Amino acid sequence: MMTREIRWGDMRGIRKFEHVHELPDDYRDFLVRLLWVQADTEFASVQQHRPWLDTAPSFEDRWIEARIIADEMRHGWQMIKLLEDFGEEGRFYINDLFNRKEHQHKLDSFNMDFDTWEDVAAFACLVDRVGMFQLRSFQECSYAPLARAIPLMITEENLHIGAGRNALNRIANDPAYYGDKTMAQAAVDKWYPRALDMFGHSGSAGSEMAVSLGIKRWRNEEARKMYVEEVAPILEKMGLVAPEETANRRIL
Numbered sequence: 001m002m003t004r005e006i007r008w009g010d011m012r013g014i015r016k017f018e019h020v021h022e023l024p025d026d027y028r029d030f031l032v033r034l035l036w037v038q039a040d041t042e043f044a045s046v047q048q049h050r051p052w053l054d055t056a057p058s059f060e061d062r063w064i065e066a067r068i069i070a071d072e073m074r075h076g077w078q079m080i081k082l083l084e085d086f087g088e089e090g091r092f093y094i095n096d097l098f099n100r101k102e103h104q105h106k107l108d109s110f111n112m113d114f115d116t117w118e119d120v121a122a123f124a125c126l127v128d129r130v131g132m133f134q135l136r137s138f139q140e141c142s143y144a145p146l147a148r149a150i151p152l153m154i155t156e157e158n159l160h161i162g163a164g165r166n167a168l169n170r171i172a173n174d175p176a177y178y179g180d181k182t183m184a185q186a187a188v189d190k191w192y193p194r195a196l197d198m199f200g201h202s203g204s205a206g207s208e209m210a211v212s213l214g215i216k217r218w219r220n221e222e223a224r225k226m227y228v229e230e231v232a233p234i235l236e237k238m239g240l241v242a243p244e245e246t247a248n249r250r251i252l
Helices: 025-053 059-084 087-098 117-138 144-173 181-197 205-212 220-237
Strands: none
Touching (some): 025 059, 025 087, 059 117, 144 181
């Protein structure tokens, strides 16, 4: 559903912003940095997945890796097109994105290599699921060009999450595939804390601002709580266990 009016926050009920020049200064400053970070995660994910194009366990896995890389690259370019509307400031951030190397990204999860196939599976199942919460929080946001970009991104992100969930389940439970349950659980233990960190600090002033401006639907701690409740039964069905929420965390 697409609406013309802002649906939450301090400006609820007024018309959504269609152009950068309409934005209040604090809104503009917040949004351009948010788009920059979002684009950075998309391009970083391409770098992480790329080595597995030729080394994933099966032909189907390699095909899915190619699809994920293509989707993430397109998502990054969607953010680039939105940044272009910010003029000189947007070009500054675009130049930064084009010159950012591996292991130089904004979020920890995207500076970690996929050393094993179970890394790929757990990342797609757990970390990409955080990306889905991010996209869902942008749905119907107060900046209309971003709101219009979200539905297709959500459709494609669902494929990534489903592929990761399927691969992780097969690693844990299909002896004819690859690995075993111990390897799958180790990957969960590695990536689950990084996934929870990606929601950001609880009580964050930036999180509160995002909601009040109508850009994001949920505060960090609200989204993280929903994520935990969603992931626990998924892992349980695979015979795996989610670590304690504070275990090996870097951001609380």
